[in-house]
Amino acid sequence: MAKKSIHLKTDLPIDMTPMIDCVFQLIIFLMISVDLSQQDLEDLKLPQVDHALPDKNVKKNRPIVNVTQEGKLIMKRKTWYDPNRDLNRLRFRRHLANIARAMPLKMDPDVKKKLPDDPLLLRGDEFTDWYHMAKVMEDCGLQNIMIWKIQLAVAESQKAKARNKALLEQAQH
């Protein structure tokens, strides 16, 4: 019986496809998990309401103050005031004043004065004492800050989600 000759290929090309696939997987994973737009948002359980507007089309540098249940004030992952550690709120107020200074000013006809025109988003846990939020609002009203437009962050309830979806579908038709 004659032996079949075996042709061994030695010039096998390296298949780059799986490597490229893996690299893309990693890129997508890191892009979505380390989303920079979400770094302002602390892990808080927001209250659910039925008629809130979706938080879309917002300015890129809108200041966001996260208020925890203990009253800690966190902005961009940095704690600016901790009631258990800090004696006063000066550091937070100074930071807020810097933010207000960078905001565009608009003449207000009621008070006949130029006031910062951008809003500040206030995020709090559902069970955060209103006292802590009110203190932030008090800080916003200080003479060198004067941020008067406030947005309260909330979560959309199931009812609100269904309504917004229906509105979107209606608009598409």
Add this chain to the structure above:
Amino acid sequence: MVNRQRVREQAGIDEDAGCDMTPMIDVTFQLIIFFMLQKFKTLEGKLSAFLPKDVGVNTTSAKPMEKLDVHVYLVKKGTSHKKGNRKVWTGRKIKWKVQASFYYNKRDFMNGLKKFAKIMRDPKDPSKPVPVTLHAHQGVFYGEVTKTVDDILYSGFDKVTFAGGYAK
């Protein structure tokens, strides 16, 4: 026939070329990961409110206008228990005061607000906003205030302002 097969083998042509599933599996995994992580991106809502420009340390004065005063009071503190690293409260009760009337449940409060909205709206200019000042009292939580703001906005009012002076 045998000759043809030998020629094919020598030329390196594989007769039983199977379907390569790798790219399809890769793409499927990409899609799974993408949609899985999409869930973690939360889209939040917002309620717009305003701060008074004529109180606190501001020395500017504003002209008086007709507005509705809404108060939120804590009636029953409820009980708290730990859930993860946060406290969760149950059995809480709040009441609302609109002008001089008290409301103990949400339905009555909403009806009251709608009534006030109808009365206070300028018949000559219905598009003119009717401002509301919200006073949240001692012990009230953020969640209770936002729900009240939501009810106020839904009842036909456009502009909610928060009053100053808060006690812990």
